[in-house]
Amino acid sequence: MLSRLRENARNEKYFSIGIGEILESSSNLFSVKQMVCFIAPNHSACVERIVIHEKLAFTISQKDYTWLSKDHIIWCRQYDQQKWWGSFFAWSPYSGLPVSSITNAIHEKMIEILQSIPTHEKKYIVIKTPSIVSEVQSTKKIFSISSIRKTAALFGYGNYAKTMLLPNLNKKIKITTIHEIDPTQLIPSQKNIYYDTCPYPRPNSKQDVYFIAGYHHTHADIAITGLKNNIDVVVEKPLMTTYLELENVILALQQSSAKYYACFQRRYHRFNDYMLEDFQIMKGDPISYFAVIYEESLPEFHWYRWPNSCSAIISNGCHWIDHFLFLNNFSPVLTSFAHKTKNNDIVTIVTLENNATLSLTLSHTGSSRIGMQEYIELRSGKNTAKINNGNYYCAENSARIIRRAKINKYESYKKMYQNISNSIIEKNNLELHDTWEKIKMVSSLILSLDEYVR
Template sequence: MDLIAGFHHTHAPLALAALRRGAVAVVEKPVVTTEADLDELEKHLDAGGRLFACFQRRYSPMNAWLRADLRLADATEPMLYSAVVFEEPLPARHWYRWPASRSRLVSNGCHWIDHFLWLNDFAPVRRQTVSVARGGTYTVYVELANDAALSLVLTSAGGSRYGLREHTELRANGVTVTIVDGARYTAEAGSRLLRRRRVNRLDAYPAMYRDICTRLVTGAPGDTAREIRATADLTLRLDTAATSDTGHG
């Protein structure tokens, strides 16, 4: 097993090296930063390679609550997923700013993109748009074939006493779920409070690694090529469009 967590542009080459010698690759986000690496990775996964992507938002205890509260299993109304994310401004020479790392969509926005796709069983993308304001704020819209929609704003404008901040709302079937900073959860329906919980937002990390370790030991399959491609392809296409919009990386 190879645990891969380095400069973003090294993730895919290291994962490919592991898969070529028959090892299991456990890869931090982003899994890939180039379309060519994505194509090569897909070939190895289709051939039986095992890879586990470390998207910790999939492992939050809030997922079970929101699936139940929004009644997602009923599939009677599409999900509307809206998130505003504040990221700390980076030093001028931080490696996240390297051209090889691509934009903040690839570096960090991939978490929310993946979570949205994962909650919708990686339904095909019908439409996607992205715009970048002069100050570097990214506004993303994604619509899936099942009519679910994502609205994502990534910014470092303003300030925060706590570092990364997020405000996420998910709506379906007359219910609104609000998640603040990955720690506070509220579900409401009309005048009724369905659920209110508070968790340690870091709890998703040990849960993720416990799950991955269990699947490794038991020989369970890793992420499928379809799942890896869904998140990576959409993220890279949005990033390419954003780069074209700004005229720089």
Template sequence: TDCDDFALGDRVACGGAGYANHAEFIAIPKNLACNIPENVSFEDASYTTLGSIAMQGVRQANVRLGENVAVIGLGLLGQITVQLLKASGCNVVGLDIDQSLFEQAKKYGCDATYPSSTDFVKNVNAFTKGLGCDAVIITASTNSNEPMELAIQLARKKGRVVVVGAVGMNIQRSPFYQKELEITISCSYGPGRYDAFYEELGQDYPPAYVRWTENRNMQSFLELIAHGKMDVRSMTTHTFDIKNAVQAYEIITGKTQQKFLGILLKYPEIQYKNIKRTIELKKFEPKSNVKIAFLGAGTFGQTYLIPNLQKSGVDLLAVTTAEPATSQSAAKKFGFALSSTDSLEMINHKDVNAVFCATRHDTHAKFVIESIKAHKPVYVEKPLAVTFAELEEIDKAIKENDGRVMVGYNRRFSQPFVDMKKFFSERKSPMSLLYRVNAGYIPKNHWTQLPEQGGRIIGEACHFIDCMLFLTDSLPENIHAVSISTADNDMKNRDNVVITIKFSDGSVGTIQYLANGDKALPKEYCEVFCESTSAVMNDFRKLDLYRNAKQTQKTYDGRKGHLEEIFAVVDAIKQGKEMPISYEVLRAVSMATFEVEEKLDGGKF
């Protein structure tokens, strides 16, 4: 671990869908893990995530000493909630349709329990001496509205209703209005949940302003167990070895009829010194002289790149992703022989002789450099690099190893752009170009917006800069860029940018990269003017050509050149030729995006 909060050998409890998976080996961001106190067993600590969910519900209820609280639903979350409420000094009444859960709830201190066969409201009213419940916490799971309707009846005037479980919410306004009830939907295990900056990047909230984050809720729950204030051990009704996990799920789904509450999965104790991160799914039988390692089989790679590689006739040798299940799924779907989570190992695999990379932006330069050093041609999705320092490292690697690199600037390979360039092929004068991009809104916390991922200019606007280099056959000479301010606090100013580029042949191009447009407007529109001749491309579906007072219109299917690009790259690899786009041009595009960023920051590049 590179995290100062933990050391090798620490016992930790962790959470987070996609991180705290049922697996022998997992990697967890620091805010989704916490140390287990010495006197708490692994078995008890395994309840930490559920306990934190229940704890957040109790915190949202804002309960006080001596208050009357009803818990609707006495399953696992409900049983934990009962204990938390008793630890908070509350009088607790539990309600459930399954009376077999009552004994357990009473063991945990529940003051009263009532089945559905009795008059809930009458009994709870008697329990509260006619006051009604100060708070009602719903931990049931059902599509029915009944838990919400019941909560409204149980709560006193100005009472509080907290929804922890997934229940029907098709409710009337008038009962809430008449009682002035507060209704709160508790979000998982606390502040920070679903915030990428908190969960993935480890940016904590100051305790003075957010006292109970999801991580601090996890710590608090473990401390309650350590101090004997929380009994989770008696909730465990079944324990299975991981190899028998199917039996556990058969009980949960009802396929095996058994009463259950908490089910634990046990893993064998293994020393993870040499973790095997690559598995062979089938024997590799080469049929081509191009044997591919594909890094990063996400949605884009599986939609636009791998299918086209299949059509090109290359051998799909290895695929890697961060998640083993994703890698194995992609390998089986497309016929890769090897499934791996170790990209560096696959780059250096003895049988791999070409690398295709579609990982997150901040890894591109690293994998490009590693591929070049391994003397293997590499195709990488844009951007080539996210910083000037990375680009310099690539420069050095190419110079020292005579490397071959291609970046996924597919638009120049599309038929509309090929036809447009041909239309102006005999020009003698500079061109005037306009490229308007209705890029669409992306939240600030989307991974592409993070500084280490380069942002949208470096990460996407590079496409349109490359298109202009393609049409002009010229490199940028001077760049100017401005952004507009927006009243939308969730939208970055540099999501709306106008870029002007003066090219070495005298051409001038303007790129309007905008996120504040309407979704109904087609995404891309390009106009070119030169020598009393004009061309207008509309979203890769239509190209209008104007010359000698005549208009010619061509129509297309909307494809953006991915297939043609892949075929051109594969051909270059097979023939040992230079890549379809020279490194000089690839580098110029990256440099242009860096200069745009610099100009938007108010500085000189």
């Protein structure tokens, strides 16, 4: 959660109406150099150019707007309070929501606002000599085969990728391309990396590995492209958001020689080994899992709230669902159910054929003092292990406390990416990658639970 909230540039967006000149157009409705009035519903601060949907613009005549100047911008202290723009506010083409059209009433309202700007206003902002706007394409360096054994593309360059993924990769994997739709995330850029604002792989792009950590609904399509080209894929959660994506991932994986690595870091947690040792049980013995998870409420227009991002079961809850299945050696699911309460808490119950039970509660109600919090109890026979916030562990049986431990809760991320990248380089750990059967089992359960709370 803190990782997401620290992406200040990504979370801070602006809604604007304005007048501008068409620089490029893929729409038949507009041509280059035409003056248009436009709505920009969701853009970063201080950008020289804005990409807008054709439904969010209409042509105008510059002579009708006498206040337009190349020397200054008029400072208006008053603005329209009617909030007629509600249906456009924060819309994104990646959200899964349809774009609203500019109705005649809104067209007239925009004209009224922009034509009423007072030309006699004394306060204004001087426009200095503009900097030259240019597109930079970085050149790729040819690396020595002896030092770089695999090249990779990264999809999604947010704070998670910068702080968790990239620092922990095997040095013999070289990121040669970074795909990130938000240019504000690309600063400062690095030499020898090709930056691309397209969210998907370009045709004929050549890498050995795809690291996928972008918008949730893009994960499956990127993975499918990689698998079809026999490129190993390392996929951050969620693995997919629809049943159709699941079917296509399975088909691509069945026909590919590439490997698929699911990034559920709790599989790599040190406490997993502690628990098996302390409980004196074998892999596959029933381990019941009781978890209460608090996630800090996200901003109203955060992308986790988009329809394309689905419910909290897919966007966050998948972590604990996968962990439960992993600890039980992926025993087949017997029953599953989820319920959303009136205050939007989600309660999930799953039972497995080996008699293990999952009780998972996801909540946004409570203290946000330290961000995301989790309390987990693992139970098997007369043994119980308690895990707080991923770093405190206490195991006990009916007679005594068996073990107490405290660790850095981020070490599982480091171990995960180090182990996965080492496996990609050495091809020596067949247990790390996911088979299509395992992907089908985990994702089918998560998708079915999501349907209960939509």
